[in-house]
Amino acid sequence: MSAFLVQLGGRCHPFDGLLSRRTWQSCRQFHGSQVVLARRDKQKVVALTKSQLAAKARKKALKSRKNFYAGEKMTLEDAINVLRAVEVAAPNSTYELVIKTLLTKGTAIPKGRYSLPRQTKEVSQDRILVFAEGKIADEAKRAGADIVGGQELVDGIISGRHQASMFLCTPDLIRAITPKLGRVLGPRGLMPSERRGTVTADIAGFIRKLKGTSEWRGDKEGTIRTPIAKMNFPIADVVRNVRYFMRVIKEATGNLVDLESRDSNKKPQTAITRVVLSSRQGPGITISDA
Structure with missing residues (x-):
């Protein structure tokens, strides 16, 4: 005990009337370190049922809708009028026709050539x-x-x-x-x-x-895209271009059947699932009478 008091007295400094800051090398320095959490066992992932997966898919589909017309169907002329109203400030904008087909295993990607009744741009010449x-x-x-x-x-x-x-x-x-x-x-x-x-x-x-012809070709998923007309074209010219191109696609994919020799059991080579008309700033509208 006496030895401890002697040591403590040696560390004390008399007050000399001045406030001074002294650094004591013998003072204990405290350090902090990150707290290491205990390892937790991984929770087992529970597989979703079919009904839960279907509900999840429906919820995702509702969120992915980009515009009001995503679930709407219109006639070709109504769709042309809607897009023309949207693009009223851009008369040089272009209508785009998107045709989605269902490619089965072993089916070749559809492709062909066409020449629109009224061209949207100068046709490039092939070498x-x-x-x-x-x-x-x-x-x-x-x-x-x-x-x-x-x-x-x-x-x-x-x-x-x-x-x-x-x-x-x-x-x-x-x-x-x-x-x-x-x-x-x-x-x-x-x-x-x-x-x-x-x-x-x-x-x-x-x-x-x-x-004077251009080539059309589907992608790996069977989607065919092409500029079909200009906004400043008369509605009759736009309709004529769309009808002509749809006939070309139906002939190439086996969807055009002669009414007199129609076979109810015969299925097309590549089924057309959806036809959408859109523009640069306008929505994509599904055509009901394509």
Whole structure:
């Protein structure tokens, strides 16, 4: 006890009448550290029932509605009038037609060519390369083909020296060019094929049909989009463009059936599930009479 008092007295300082701040090195320093929480067991995730999943999907669908017209259906002329009213300050805006199709397993992505009764913009010209020889090659050149030749063109296509947006071929040359060009043009959808009509003996006639036409193509989900008309077009012209394009799509997807030879058991190759007309600032309106 006496030793402790001696030590304590040694640390005391007499008051000299001045307030001074002294630092004592022997004072204990206190440090703080983060509190480590005890590890908790993970809660088991309870699987939702079918009714709960359906209710969750309905709730999500209601939240995802972007506009008032999401669940509405209108006739084509009514939809045109609504969009025209929305775009009253933008007479150069464009109507866009969106066609949603149901692609089944093994169904090819729909594609084709069309020429609207009244074009919305100047049609871009394709750069055409033709694999042909002899008389057919001469006819292809006169019809307007940009590059015409035989197997000697293959290496130039692979190296990128010969570039084109469309490739045509005669039936007698398709087997010779396929082994080398299949892996180059196939992934780009440019390889000539009989199914697409780009392997034909009537090259000149095919080229003449291409003039003034544009290509339409669906995406991987089967959705087809195209500008269909301008806002300043008369309503009759807009209707005519939509009806024409819908006929082209129905023919390509097997939805256009002759009434006289209709088979009730025959199903279309690719079913059309929805047709939507929209504009740049306007909503997407489902067409009921498409």
